[in-house]
Amino acid sequence: MNVLPDSDGAGLRAAARRGLRRSRDFVDETPPDALVTVTVAAVSLLAAFAGFLAVSSLTAVPFAVFLVATGYGWLRHQELTARVLTLTTTVSTILVLGLILVFIFAEAWPTVQYATVNVFGIPIPGLRLFIETRWSPVTPPIQYSLVPMIHGTVLVTIIATAVAAPLGVAAALFLSEIAPRTVREVVKPGVEILAGIPSIVYGFIGFTILSPWAADQFDIVGQGTYLFVGIVVGLMALPTVVSVAEDALNSVPESMKSGSLALGTTDWQTMTSITLPAAFSGVSAAVLLGVGRAIGETMAATVMLRGSPGLTKPLYNVFYGNDTLTSLIAANYGDADGLQLSALFVAGVILFVTVLFLSIGSQYIEARMRRKLGGAE
Amino acid sequence: MASATDTALVSEDTSETEAVAAGAVGLAAVLFALSLASVFELVTITDPVAGVPMVALLGGLLVVLGFAVVTFGVGSRLGYVATDPRPTAGLVASTAFGLVWFVVGGLVASQSLGFGTAGWVIGALVTGGAAFAVSAFPREDIGSTLPAGGLALFAGIVFLTGVIGPSWVWNLGWEQQASFNAEFTIPVLTAFCSLLVGWAAAKAYGGFGARGRHVGAYVLVYLNAISIIALLFLLVAFTVLKGLPGLFNGFAFGAGAGPEVTLVGLTFSLPVSWPFVMNGVALLNDVNGVLPAIAGTIWLVIGAVLFAVPLGVGAAVFITEYADRGRFTQVVEIATNGLWSTPSIVFGLFGLAFLVPRLGNQKSLLAGMLTLGFMLLPLVVITSRESMLAVPDEYRDASAALGVTKWQTIRSIVLPASLPGIVTGIILGVGRIAGETAPILLTMSGSVAPPGSQTVDVLGGFQFQSAPPFVTNPELMQATSALPYQLYSLITAGVGQSSNIGAIDEFRWATALILLVVVLGFYAVGIATRYYFRSKLQHD
Numbered sequence: 001m002n003v004l005p006d007s008d009g010a011g012l013r014a015a016a017r018r019g020l021r022r023s024r025d026f027v028d029e030t031p032p033d034a035l036v037t038v039t040v041a042a043v044s045l046l047a048a049f050a051g052f053l054a055v056s057s058l059t060a061v062p063f064a065v066f067l068v069a070t071g072y073g074w075l076r077h078q079e080l081t082a083r084v085l086t087l088t089t090t091v092s093t094i095l096v097l098g099l100i101l102v103f104i105f106a107e108a109w110p111t112v113q114y115a116t117v118n119v120f121g122i123p124i125p126g127l128r129l130f131i132e133t134r135w136s137p138v139t140p141p142i143q144y145s146l147v148p149m150i151h152g153t154v155l156v157t158i159i160a161t162a163v164a165a166p167l168g169v170a171a172a173l174f175l176s177e178i179a180p181r182t183v184r185e186v187v188k189p190g191v192e193i194l195a196g197i198p199s200i201v202y203g204f205i206g207f208t209i210l211s212p213w214a215a216d217q218f219d220i221v222g223q224g225t226y227l228f229v230g231i232v233v234g235l236m237a238l239p240t241v242v243s244v245a246e247d248a249l250n251s252v253p254e255s256m257k258s259g260s261l262a263l264g265t266t267d268w269q270t271m272t273s274i275t276l277p278a279a280f281s282g283v284s285a286a287v288l289l290g291v292g293r294a295i296g297e298t299m300a301a302t303v304m305l306r307g308s309p310g311l312t313k314p315l316y317n318v319f320y321g322n323d324t325l326t327s328l329i330a331a332n333y334g335d336a337d338g339l340q341l342s343a344l345f346v347a348g349v350i351l352f353v354t355v356l357f358l359s360i361g362s363q364y365i366e367a368r369m370r371r372k373l374g375g376a377e
Numbered sequence: 378m379a380s381a382t383d384t385a386l387v388s389e390d391t392s393e394t395e396a397v398a399a400g401a402v403g404l405a406a407v408l409f410a411l412s413l414a415s416v417f418e419l420v421t422i423t424d425p426v427a428g429v430p431m432v433a434l435l436g437g438l439l440v441v442l443g444f445a446v447v448t449f450g451v452g453s454r455l456g457y458v459a460t461d462p463r464p465t466a467g468l469v470a471s472t473a474f475g476l477v478w479f480v481v482g483g484l485v486a487s488q489s490l491g492f493g494t495a496g497w498v499i500g501a502l503v504t505g506g507a508a509f510a511v512s513a514f515p516r517e518d519i520g521s522t523l524p525a526g527g528l529a530l531f532a533g534i535v536f537l538t539g540v541i542g543p544s545w546v547w548n549l550g551w552e553q554q555a556s557f558n559a560e561f562t563i564p565v566l567t568a569f570c571s572l573l574v575g576w577a578a579a580k581a582y583g584g585f586g587a588r589g590r591h592v593g594a595y596v597l598v599y600l601n602a603i604s605i606i607a608l609l610f611l612l613v614a615f616t617v618l619k620g621l622p623g624l625f626n627g628f629a630f631g632a633g634a635g636p637e638v639t640l641v642g643l644t645f646s647l648p649v650s651w652p653f654v655m656n657g658v659a660l661l662n663d664v665n666g667v668l669p670a671i672a673g674t675i676w677l678v679i680g681a682v683l684f685a686v687p688l689g690v691g692a693a694v695f696i697t698e699y700a701d702r703g704r705f706t707q708v709v710e711i712a713t714n715g716l717w718s719t720p721s722i723v724f725g726l727f728g729l730a731f732l733v734p735r736l737g738n739q740k741s742l743l744a745g746m747l748t749l750g751f752m753l754l755p756l757v758v759i760t761s762r763e764s765m766l767a768v769p770d771e772y773r774d775a776s777a778a779l780g781v782t783k784w785q786t787i788r789s790i791v792l793p794a795s796l797p798g799i800v801t802g803i804i805l806g807v808g809r810i811a812g813e814t815a816p817i818l819l820t821m822s823g824s825v826a827p828p829g830s831q832t833v834d835v836l837g838g839f840q841f842q843s844a845p846p847f848v849t850n851p852e853l854m855q856a857t858s859a860l861p862y863q864l865y866s867l868i869t870a871g872v873g874q875s876s877n878i879g880a881i882d883e884f885r886w887a888t889a890l891i892l893l894v895v896v897l898g899f900y901a902v903g904i905a906t907r908y909y910f911r912s913k914l915q916h917d
Contacts (some may be wrong), residue, residue: 052735053735055734087699089688089690089695090700092692093709094709100724103730167605175602178595178599190605195809196900198811200864200889201864204885217558218557219546221554266588266591268587268594299861313551319553326720330725330815333818333819351722352720355720359715
């Protein structure tokens with residue numbers, strides 16, 4: 001039954017034919033008034049969505065029609081209505097992702113266009129955002145360079161990964177392989193609660209305690225360092241790494257571990273030579289997701305950094321922290337308009353696309369691992 | 378079993394040497410704790426401890442430890458100590474030691490001896506290579522103790538001779554200035570060395586070989602787990618201690634102590650007066666509070682749940698129960714996972730671009746609710762799908778065998794069976810969005826310190842009319858405050874903004890505490906629900 005459609009053309013055509021036949025059967029089998037109800041509901045919901053997009057004050061009318069139609073359908077043809085409603089919710093979930101893509105890209109476009117550079121007569125939109133190094137939205141020459149913020153994000157992410165990856169994988173090993181049951185019952189919720197502490201609370205503690213302390217210790221001018229933002233963000237990414245890596249380690253079949261132990265190895269030998277290699281891709285997916293978390297972390301960076309875009313001197317000076325992509329948006333959205341606001345959306349696009357790629361990449365890796373281990377799909 | 382008896386019988390001194398190694402591990406732990414304490418300035422490095430200056434104490438302990446570990450390794454190599462070492466310490470350990478000594482050599486050559494670039498590179502390569510060779514080529518007992526013990530000896534001597542003394546400062550000489558001082562460097566170096574030596578000593582305790590590596594690794598892994606829990610405890614305890622005074626400022630308990638409220642036409646005084654959660658911010662208040670922010674957070678959560686839960690559960694039902702596994706379900710899974718990892722600030726931008734212009738062209742409570750709903754949606758889909766997949770297929774088959782339709786099976790079998798998982802997922806998700814600042818910053822932020830009169834009253838705000846859009850609610854369409862946003866604006870607010878709050882620091886910490894209580898409350902309930910249902914399942 002559950003045959004995956006082949007990727008070649010013949011398979012696709014066959015699938016399309018099957019789909020067509022199935023929908024014809026569906027129309028034939030369904031009572032006409034149920035069909036009408038569902039159609040009315042679908043059309044009115046589409047109309048309501050279009051009205052909302054067009055900022056129409058009449059949006060409520062088709063929406064009311066939708067409510068009435070589904071209400072009637074629920075009473076008379078619950079089976080079909082439930083099916084159609086759940087399909088609608090599924091489609092709208094995908095739609096949300098699509099809408100995010102469309103809207104932040106659309107808002108970002110003016111600045112990308114503004115920053116066009118002609119290279120050998122070929123206009124390359126947005127290139128100036130990445131070859132200049134000055135963010136100067138007010139004083140001329142007006143430049144919207146994102147290079148300083150990308151530099152900041154990269155530094156913070158590297159430091160955060162250096163904190164979260166080793167500690168997170170070690171904690172995942174502990175939870176999945178080492179800890180006795182009672183200890184695990186304490187540590188696991190503890191890690192989850194660590195994920196639950198709001199980022200603004202981390203930021204607040206960093207802002208009131210860590211930043212002044214660091215300024216004093218390292219004899220820095222002013223407050224705000226990428227180093228400590230990176231450490232705090234690493235702690236916040238830690239729970240993500242732990243829980244995903246633990247899942248990966250748990251998915252290694254028990255028979256593999258027992259087989260190794262039966263040869264007389266120590267637990268640690270089994271872990272390093274069987275469990276970790278087998279779960280390696282899952283563990284790296286966990287680290288990738290942690291990196292994604294670190295890139296997107298906003299509030300701790302916003303309150304702990306200086307908020308004055310610029311490169312640190314020298315570039316590897318992590319004791320000064322100016323701005324990351326996220327903190328740029330959070331700190332400047334209020335007094336930005338026009339091209340500057342649009343430049344903030346460009347920063348958002350960069351974040352969104354990067355993290356989306358990391359997410360898809362880690363899903364691909366995980367799926368491959370699951371196939372390799374032959375576990376239950 | 379036999380071998381365990383053997384070792385105890387064959388060489389009686391094994392237990393003594395084991396005791397020495399265990400003592401070294403313990404001493405390393407003490408040293409680690411001591412250096413942490415001085416990083417956090419619980420003890421200052423200039424203070425004498427029992428008449429000995431702190432620096433000298435740390436240095437002396439390092440020398441003792443280093444000496445002990447090296448002696449153990451050499452003793453094992455010469456056969457005085459019965460151990461079971463491998464031919465080499467392994468590539469991982471050798472590379473790590475090589476890197477550490479590379480850095481040490483480079484720093485000594487460039488900073489202490491003042492060599493140029495070529496000089497320090499050569500010095501670093503020589504020391505790093507030597508350390509690599511020492512740990513890679515001799516037997517494991519030498520290879521894993523000598524580089525570690527040597528480093529501790531070296532650091533200890535540096536501290537003891539005052540090369541790095543209490544007044545030592547290393548200015549990095551960068552354009553934006555930064556420098557390492559002794560108060561930071563000495564404890565951090567000590568902590569690092571004690572970790573290294575502790576690991577080597579733990580290996581020695583295990584008698585090297587497979588068992589030694591096992592012990593050494595376990596010490597580090599346990600230490601890591603303990604530190605994570607300790608950190609969590611510290612964070613929460615610290616916030617609680619700092620926040621409590623502000624939170625309970627003016628708290629009174631007793632009949633008629635609280636403000637008058639009217640419920641169902643009945644007016645009475647509450648038995649509790651808790652100004653911080655019952656007041657807003659106003660000039661004439663004795664104690665200012667965050668009532669509008671609490672109300673805002675509650676309504677935000679309610680709105681987000683009302684929006685996201687039906688959508689998310691519906692989507693999960695469709696892809697788990699109706700759709701065949703294939704392209705479509707794959708796309709949905711990728712989309713939900715992608716949404717789940719999307720940064721919160723991007724949701725905020727999306728709300729700003731999509732919702733705000735369409736909802737009265739101003740920041741509003743409704744825009745905040747929907748934005749947080751978008752954030753909650755993927756979490757609901759993922760957790761609901763997981764718990765529906767966990768429902769055994771036998772249940773579905775049994776129901777289908779009774780001749781009922783698919784929807785009836787879903788409604789009366791699948792949904793009830795997966796309800797615990799769904800509820801837990803929702804509660805944990807709510808905990809996450811209740812603490813989110815970035816999205817509401819861009820979509821519903823109101824005034825920094827709202828007075829009590831600005832508390833939202835969504836239920837009382839509904840107005841009905843005959844023309845579209847039929848129902849309006851001005852309360853939903855205007856900006857308000859929420860706890861995370863309030864904390865953020867208190868942090869960034871200038872002096873002028875906060876002048877009418879009075880003890881601003883106390884107020885901030887109390888706000889942080891109440892935010893933490895609200896969010897961790899959700900988490901505690903979620904985790905408790907999970908344990909409750911799990912224990913129930915196990916009893917069945």
